[in-house]
Structures are given as structure tokens and as C-alpha cells.
Amino acid sequence: MTVACPSGLGGRRPPVERVRLDTHAHVWYAPRLVRTGDFQTPPSNALHLPWAPLLLVGGGAWLLRVAGFFHRGGALGYPVDYDEGVYFSAAALLSHGVLPYRDYFFVHPPGVALLWAPVAALTRVVDAATAFSVARWFVPVLGALSAVLCGRIAQSHWGTRAGIVAALVYAVHPEAAATERGFFLEPLLNLTCLGMAWVLLLPATGRRSWRQDAGAGVLLATACAIKLTAGVWVLAVVWALCLGGEGRRAVRVIGTAALTGLIWLGPFLVLAAEPMLEGLLRFQVMRPPDGELSTARRLLTMLGESHWGGALLSLLGLAVALGRLRRRDAVAERLFSAAWLLTVAAFLSAKSYWGQYNAGLAPAAALLSGLGASQLLLRAERHSRRFAAAVTLAVGLAALSALPVALRSANQRERGLLAIGGSIRAAVPPDAPLCAFEPAWAIAAGRLPGLPVGSPALVDPYGLMLHDALDGPSRFASAAAAFADDRTQRTVLPMLARCDALVLLGRGEWQLSAASERWVDEHFTRDGDVWKRKP
Structure with missing residues (x-):
């Protein structure tokens, strides 16, 4: 004899897994169910649902x-966010022995760098732009x-x-x-x-x-x-x-x-x-x-x-x-x-x-x-x-x-990144220290921040400069207000002084204070998208 299981589902009988129950007179089979919301499904059946x-x-x-x-620019032709450049750079630099926290300021746990490191290690074989494009498909x-x-x-x-x-x-x-x-x-x-x-x-x-x-x-x-x-x-x-x-x-x-x-x-x-x-x-x-x-x-x-x-x-x-x-x-x-x-x-x-x-x-x-x-x-x-x-x-x-x-x-397209990368390649020798306020600009030029080893590792200038804003009694209402204060310039200016070329554009101009922009004018000459150190 089998125990009927009322479904309460408009005539649909829920699937059951029968369990043997021995009594003095009969053998009964009772359903053992696991509730799953709109009906009840036994654990064994749940593993065989259609994929x-x-x-x-x-x-x-x-x-x-x-x-x-799928367009002319490929994976690098789709808009690249600031954060992407930071995370890819962090992952790629691991294969070059440049570590987060120890060698540059990093505001996230290390998981993203460690998990993407095997893919980003392509930068050991090809330039950063090619590695980034290939890795983006993953x-x-x-x-x-x-x-x-x-x-x-x-x-x-x-x-x-x-x-x-x-x-x-x-x-x-x-x-x-x-x-x-x-x-x-x-x-x-x-x-x-x-x-x-x-x-x-x-x-x-x-x-x-x-x-x-x-x-x-x-x-x-x-x-x-x-x-x-x-x-x-x-x-x-x-x-x-x-x-x-x-x-x-x-x-x-x-x-x-x-x-x-x-x-x-x-x-x-x-x-x-x-x-x-x-x-x-x-x-x-x-x-x-x-x-x-x-x-x-x-x-x-x-x-x-x-x-x-x-x-x-x-x-x-x-x-x-x-x-x-x-x-x-x-x-x-x-x-x-x-x-x-x-x-x-x-x-x-x-x-x-x-x-x-x-x-x-x-x-x-x-x-x-x-x-x-x-x-x-x-x-x-x-x-x-x-x-x-x-x-x-x-x-x-x-x-x-x-x-x-x-x-x-x-359908969005990255309209300026490839051109910026081309300008950097044409204006800056591969072994010259480069500081870019968007990591993606350096990546598009086939470079990584902090390489060659010993160059300033400006991986996340945004986080680095806002971190400097915390050293003081006053607090800022916004990031823009913080960047206008001289405290945010304290660490980044010595790093810029060690570079042969800078790429500022909109982000750099936003993050640098008026005094820092004057300093850049005094020490560098603008050549298109790139600022070159004066002789």
C-alpha cells in the first residue's frame, strides 16, 4: 500500500522519494520530501534536473x-575603466616580483591580483596591451x-x-x-x-x-x-x-x-x-x-x-x-x-x-x-x-x-585609448620611467607601472592621493575637495619627479592641485598627450 501525498498544487503531484515503513500487517511507503518553494523535491531528484x-x-x-x-579595436576597443587598469596592473606585476602593499599602495584585498596573476603573467611573453586584450576574453x-x-x-x-x-x-x-x-x-x-x-x-x-x-x-x-x-x-x-x-x-x-x-x-x-x-x-x-x-x-x-x-x-x-x-x-x-x-x-x-x-x-x-x-x-x-x-x-x-x-x-566604443597608447609609444622610449594617471593609458602603450623595476610604481594614483588626505585633523566633503588640498600631493610629487614622462589628461588635471600643476609646467614640456622632462 502506498500513502497518497496531497499536492495542493492544482492537481500536480510533487515528486517523492519513497521510504519503506514496516508495520505488523502491511508494508507502507511514505514520501520523504524536501521543501523547495513552489513544490517539494527530494534531494536525489534535485540532482537530476535538466541542465x-x-x-x-x-x-x-x-x-x-x-x-x-567584435569591432576594429577588439577587446581593447571596448571602454576600459580606471579600476580595470589598477587590477590588471596589480595581477601582472606579481609575475615581475612587484607586490601590493609592500611596493605600492593598494586599497583592496590581494585576491583579485592573485587569482588573475596566471592570466596576467602573459606580460612576461608579450607586451601589456596584447596581454590585456587576450586576458579580457576570459x-x-x-x-x-x-x-x-x-x-x-x-x-x-x-x-x-x-x-x-x-x-x-x-x-x-x-x-x-x-x-x-x-x-x-x-x-x-x-x-x-x-x-x-x-x-x-x-x-x-x-x-x-x-x-x-x-x-x-x-x-x-x-x-x-x-x-x-x-x-x-x-x-x-x-x-x-x-x-x-x-x-x-x-x-x-x-x-x-x-x-x-x-x-x-x-x-x-x-x-x-x-x-x-x-x-x-x-x-x-x-x-x-x-x-x-x-x-x-x-x-x-x-x-x-x-x-x-x-x-x-x-x-x-x-x-x-x-x-x-x-x-x-x-x-x-x-x-x-x-x-x-x-x-x-x-x-x-x-x-x-x-x-x-x-x-x-x-x-x-x-x-x-x-x-x-x-x-x-x-x-x-x-x-x-x-x-x-x-x-x-x-x-x-x-x-x-x-x-x-x-x-x-x-555597443560602446573606446574612442581615445588606442590613440593615447600610440602617442606614448611614439614619444617615450620603452626603458624610460613613465607616470600615467590612468593605468590603462600605460597598458595601451604596452607598459606596466613600476617597470622597468625601480621606476615609480604609480599603480593607483587616485587611492594613493586620497590616502594622503587622511593625514590631518580635517575631513573633506568630497574627493574633489581633497585633491585641491596640498596634503594629497605629498607622496605623488616625488614620484613624478623620478619620471621622464607624464600622462595627465583629464584625470591628472583633476587630481593635481594648482600648485602641483605649476610644478609640472616648470619641469616638463607638453608634447601632445605626453609631458616630457625638460633638459
């Missing part, structure tokens, strides 16, 4: 990202993997429709797509956080559970070694597990993460503890504000404008997740709702905020979108087929609402 639709979305995500490279792969992983996590817990929606929302997320064409922190950060969530939420018991918790801890520490804002995922993991009565698991995950963090940071702490703590802690806490300063505008950038469709689904999923907060088995709902809320709070309270930071919100937002969509579609099925079809169409349009913006982003 094909998710891989298809992942392929589309990759094409959307590499679309920015980044869209990370975005495609993140889209697939978003879909797989949602599919495993809330059904295939939830997985497809989550993968689509991530694939067309404008900021995620844009950052996953270059050397930003977010491509590595998102993939690592999603990998951590995937490992953490896999069904397991006994020794396998211990191994999974250790793996999740390693990935969590890796995320924190990439960007400090990954700390929101640490809090989310603790919240998700402890509220479900799994405090021991939380201890295992966080304990493993702490040990792994020591492995990531330990060597640099030994070599340059004070500069490292200055960059990672003091600078981040005390730095002058920059970027979008309005809280309302930050919130609108995160949830409105190009994100309206995904944001509506995310907010619906957030409401569903919060409604399940007390369920012991709702670990995924607690994890992603906490990560979303904490990330939004971190962005609203941060000293600096730029639109590209929204890419860090994409994983939690996409997964909550999948949850919200699954619930919406489930309720629609209880009505007529026509109504269900209309709701399905609306959900699809909402999930893809950001696609036009993502396509416009892919």
Missing part, C-alpha cells in the same frame, strides 16, 4: 558579453558560469521555471554584463559567492556535510579576499544557518573561512602589515566620499531605471522569502534575502558608490527573481490557461526588460 535550458541561457550570456569585443566566461549557477541554484530549490528566470535576470543584468567584459572585482566575486551558495545548499549528511561546509568556507574566504563587501555573505550564511537551528554548520563554515583567510592574507601581512591595514581598513573607513552621494539616487540606480523588471520580481521574491523566514528548511530563502538586504544597505551607506557596483547585487537579485517568478506562475496556474499564459509572458518580459540596456552597453 539544457540553463546552458542555453549561459551561452547567450557569454555572447552578450563578448559582443563588446572574463565573459565567468559571467556565463555565474548565470548558469544562478539558474541551477534556483532550479534545485524552486523548480526549473525559477531557474530559467534567475539565469535570464543575471544574464541581462546591465552592470553585471558590463563588468564581466573587464578586470573588475565583481566577475570573480559573484562567481565565488554563487559557488559558495551552491556548495552550502547541496543536500548532504555525515562526512559529506562536513566536506561541503569546509568547501563553502573556503569559497567564502576567497570572496572576502576579493572584495571586503563579501562580508555581507558571511553575515547571511550565519543568519541562514543559525535561524534554522544549524549553528554547528555555521561554526564549521565560518571557522574554515577564517583559516582560509589567513592563508590568503598571511604572506602579505608578514611582508607589509602596516601598509596593508592602512589600505584595507583605515582608507576604506575614512576616505572622502565620491561618486553618487544621494541616497535616493543610489536606491533608484539599484532598483529603478534599467532594472524595473528584475527589481519587481526580486521584491516579490524577497516578500516570499521573508514569509518563510521561520521555516527550518528555508535556508536558501534566508541566505539570499539576507544577502540582498545587506548588500543594498552596504551600498546606501558606503563612502563611495558608482553604478558598476550594482553588479555585486546581481546574484542575490537574480535568485530572488527566480523565487518570485515561480510563486507568481504557480498562482497563475490555478486560473485559466489564457491567464496563466499571459502571466508567463509578463514574467518573461520582466526578466528580459534590461536586455536593451545591456545591448547598448555592448
